[in-house]
Amino acid sequence: MIWSAIFILSLGAYLFKIVGAIIGARRGKNKQIEAFLLLLPPALLSSLIALQTFELNGTLVLDARVFGVATGCIIAYCRRPFYEIVVFSALVTAVIRQFG
Amino acid sequence: MxxxxxxxxxxxxxxxxxxxxxxxxxxxxxxxxxxxxxxxxxxxxxxxxxxxxxxxxxxxxxxxxxxxxxxxxxxxxxxxxxxxxxxxxxxxxxxxxxxxxxxxxxxxxxxxxxxxxxxxxxxxxxxxxxxxxxxxxxxxxxxxxxxxxxxxWGLDAAFPAGFVALLIPHLRNHAALVAALSGAVITVIAVPVLPIGVPVLFGVFGAVLGYWHGQRRRAGS
Incomplete structure (x- = not known):
């Protein structure tokens, strides 16, 4: 039962990826499709950011993550290197969790 | 490199x-x-x-x-x-x-x-x-x-923060800005209402709104 579920999930997950890659490569020179496809990563990434910051088990919560992500945003705004954003957002979240 | x-x-x-x-x-x-x-x-x-x-x-x-x-x-x-x-x-x-x-x-x-x-x-x-x-x-x-x-270790916050850094270069034009903002807002609204897995897909509507906004600006100018 578990093995079949893992098989179906793996197959399904891969089909999404490969079908997307094949269809996306056939878009030709259609500028409107191109314009729409270019908007998918920013739209989906910001959805993901919102979820990973405010969602917990299907509900909205405000917790230490918000401060960590806010710290990351400030560091990103200051054009600091990527690792500083990752490290300091984790650090701030961990410290607030420890003492909060 | x-x-x-x-x-x-x-x-x-x-x-x-x-x-x-x-x-x-x-x-x-x-x-x-x-x-x-x-x-x-x-x-x-x-x-x-x-x-x-x-x-x-x-x-x-x-x-x-x-x-x-x-x-x-x-x-x-x-x-x-x-x-x-x-x-x-x-x-x-x-x-x-x-x-x-x-x-x-x-x-x-x-x-x-x-x-x-x-x-x-x-x-x-x-x-x-x-x-x-x-x-x-x-x-x-x-x-x-x-x-x-x-x-x-606070690592759950490191990912959204890292994604923010990777999102910033996208936000060069109005359409992408609209796509990103509306994608996030629509997803947050969907969280309490819809089952796990669905809200993040609603980010697509952000891309639709961004696209629509881009077309309107082009038509207007």
Missing amino acids: GQIIRNSILLGLAVGIFGLTFGVLATASGLTVAQSLAMSLFTFTGASQFAFVGLLGAGGGVTAALLSALLLAARNGLYAASIATLLPKSRFRKALAAQLVIDESTAMATAQKNPDASKRAFWATGLAIYLFWTLGTLLGALCGDLIGSPDA
Whole structure:
């Protein structure tokens, strides 16, 4: 039962990826499709950011993550290197969790 | 070049720690070590895997776990369509590259300034994460809880913060700004109402609104 579920999930997950890659490569020179496809990563990434910051088990919560992500945003705004954003957002979240 | 590799390895290591947690959770929810490892090797999309073992562990039943996990995996198809021109043309390599299309590899690839750098970033991030995610899963499944919860280290906030950094280069025009803002707002509104897995897909409506906004601006000017 578990093995079949893992098989179906793996197959399904891969089909999404490969079908997307094949269809996306056939878009030709259609500028409107191109314009729409270019908007998918920013739209989906910001959805993901919102979820990973405010969602917990299907509900909205405000917790230490918000401060960590806010710290990351400030560091990103200051054009600091990527690792500083990752490290300091984790650090701030961990410290607030420890003492909060 | 060096910077792309460094950032990829950093992301890979962070993902690897979540891999450890996945291995622990997967075995705790009743999967064998082989099943946990097979998921990381073949399913290879973290959010789906966590949802699957989480719902299984909570007694949600295999079908419910599978459906949620599949929904969460759907966005990779949208990513793949979006970055399709960066993927190899040969069928064999395209088939391999497709497996590496996930949040992190797409974000790193699309944050670069030119297509060559984007391709390098895609492969470097995809392969680093594949390696560390799989190794982490194996270690976690075999050895159990080595480092405690990644949450205690604040790592759950490191990912959205890292994605913010990778999102910023996208926000060069009004359409992308509208897409990003409305995608986030629509998703947040959807969280309390819709089942796990659905809200993140609602980000697509952000892209639709951004596209519509872009067309209107073009028509107006």
